[in-house]
Amino acid sequence: MHQVVCIKRVPDTETKVKIGSDGKSIDLSSVKYDISPYDEIALAAAVELKEKHGGEITLLTLGPGEAQKELRKCLAMGADRAVILKDDNPFRDPASTSTMLASYLSTVTFDLLYFGNKAVDSDGSQVGIRVAQKLDLPVISLATRIEVNDKEVTAHREIEGGEQVVAADLPCVITAQKGLSEPRHASLKGIMAAKKKPLEEIDIEATGEKLEIVSMETPPARTEGRIVGEGVEAVPELVRVLKEELKIL
Amino acid sequence: MAQGVLAYVEHRSGELKKAARETLGEGKRCATTLGTSLTAVIAGNNVEGLTAAIHEAGADRILVVSHPSLEEATTDGTGRAVVAAIKEADPALILFAATAEGKDIAPYVASALDAGLATDCVGLTIDGDSFTAKRPVFAGKSLINVKPVDLPLVASLRPNVFPVLSEPQTGSPEVVNLPFDDSHASRLRIKETKAVAADKVELTEASIVVSGGRGLQAPENFGLIEGLADALGAAVGASRAIVDAGWRPHEEQVGQTGKTVSPQVYIACGISGAIQHLAGMSTSQTIIAINKDQEAPIFGIATYGLVGDALEVIPALTAAVKAAKEG
Ligand SMILES: Cc1cc2nc3c(=O)[nH]c(=O)nc-3n(C[C@H](O)[C@H](O)[C@H](O)COP(=O)(O)OP(=O)(O)OC[C@H]3O[C@@H](n4cnc5c(N)ncnc54)[C@H](O)[C@@H]3O)c2cc1C
Ligand SMILES: Nc1ncnc2c1ncn2[C@@H]1O[C@H](COP(=O)(O)O)[C@@H](O)[C@H]1O
Secondary structure, eight states: OEEEEEOOEEEOTTOOOOBOTTSSSBOOTTOOEEEOHHHHHHHHHHHHHHHHHOOEEEEEEEEOGGGHHHHHHHHHTTOOEEEEEEOOOTTOOHHHHHHHHHHHHTTOOOSEEEEESOOTTTOOOOHHHHHHHHHTOOEEEEEEEEEEETTEEEEEEEETTEEEEEEEESSEEEEEOTTSOOOOOOOHHHHHHHTTSOEEEEEOOOOOOSEEEEEEEOOOOOOOOEEEEESGGGHHHHHHIIIIISOOO | OOOSEEEEOOEETTEEOHHHHHHHHHHHHHHHHHTSOEEEEEEESSOGGGHHHHHHTTOSEEEEEEOGGGSSOOHHHHHHHHHHHHHHHOOSEEEEEOSHHHHHHHHHHHHHHTOEEEEEESEEEEETTEEEEEEEETTTTEEEEEEESSSOEEEEEOTTTSOOOSSOOOSOOEEEEEOOOGGGSOSSEEEEEEEOOTTSOOGGGOSEEEEEOGGGOSGGGHHHHHHHHHHHTOEEEEOHHHHHTTSSOGGGBBSTTSBOOOOSEEEEESOOOOHHHHTTTTTOSEEEEEESOTTOTHHHHOSEEEESOHHHHHHHHHHHHHHHHHO
16 A cells, blocks of 8 residues: 655744745744644554555655655654655745645555645645645545545544544545544654655746735734633622623623 | 636535625625625535525525535535536635635635635735735734735635624525536545534634633533533633543644634633644634633733632633523
């Protein structure tokens, strides 16, 4: 079984975001990077399936050469090889990212193709579904559990206000929701082995973007709050606020 | 030339979702600004009965795709039904609600149309015939304004941000039934759908959310959160700390790796206010925090704070809310 996991390198979730001097980008000078959290979950799920069914895991990133560092980390977690499609635009519109990933993926045969349900920098929630549409493959989004039998994948997925169990033929696209697996730490042995695993960098032509960034802004500051009081004695004042100021009682 | 505005209408158990009425309301406002009309698309099985409500909520023209295979919304099946309807309407602006369903279908549709998609918008501006969408990025730490390079623009709208029409529209709509090609049905085989109780308030759409965190001390105390939520008619949320600890299911998690909510009132109980939690709720209109540590970061963004032990305060608050509602 060949599984491909799309990994995005993103600013760490603790990052304080500073708008760049051009007013339409993020100042990346002191940013620490990490693997986008849902991509890490997707990778761990692929590793679990590999342990059951064998086969190989390929990692795919569209990004700068520096993403090697994050990909080595993923290789240490159990992937077999990695591919970087070289791109130096950290704010690429997900529409364009999808076309570029799909153009490379159309040359690869695989059984399962994973994405995070969203990347935590773009908050786009779209690349996985777009790539599935482009490659004309079934897509199971927001998957919280997957199993593979023969040529079929069965998955639980989150739906609004509930859960669904679905099945699809392989090859199939999965977008990972929390719960799909527990991200794991790399072992020392894994880290050593990762150093020797193949990591290929490929030049790819950038495709046109569909959205143009006009500007970025810092969200308006919230108006300063007030402490209504301490302990149970403050409950009547809080109820008055709910009733008279917020009018929800 | 693409023109007009189109809105995808979400429905559940034979009713329009509130988020759908917001999408239609904003769609109508955009259409009026552009001097054109609003077309709605509804897909499902036996959904013809909803056209009156869709019209009242803002649509002038309604495209109905009714087919047994559309009984449950799917990324590809519903996606293809919507794409076919869009080809019929040729709109310049296509709106979805940024609910789980809207976030699923919008990317499929945008990809099929080779169009840009602005996810989870909190603002939409029209200047002449140029659109600008405002949306949070980096988990809400920044807002980005984007413009489509070419039309159409697809946008999903954050629930609870855009108002519904203040007055229901009168008159009668133009209704067009569109065929659905069997070969367009979803490639997923749906084995089972477990829906939670119909009367449960959905987290992303709720106008009041009561959330609990590790400050509740033990899983059995979470009943206090449910009790307060019940009394207020609110939805229940949780911090990641207690989801990871297995007290609560992940679908209740609020934050960067959970749900984004933007209710009228968000009540955080025993939640410290970590940056990843704030990412999911900082656009709430009013934030109320109950925490025993007055230095807790949550007080930094709270509109109202109560410093105290949640285990004592919540029962008293619940009782007082009930009394106020009855009185
Ligand atoms: C990649 C990543 C993604 C993340 N995503 C999310 C996310 O989506 N959502 C999320 O919530 N977190 C997320 N986190 C975790 C986040 O960093 C925090 O660890 C988490 O939000 C803490 O939850 P908490 O506030 O319940 O617990 P704590 O931080 O432990 O806070 C408990 C609070 O309760 C108060 N307290 C204690 N006892 C009482 C009492 N008796 N009465 C009243 N108050 C009391 C304490 O003063 C404290 O402020 C993420 C972290 C990472 C690294
Ligand atoms: N540049 C990229 N390289 C590899 N995978 C990506 C890239 N951008 C997005 N993805 C994948 O698509 C998912 C969703 O991204 P987005 O639609 O931007 O929220 C991510 O979680 C990744 O799995």
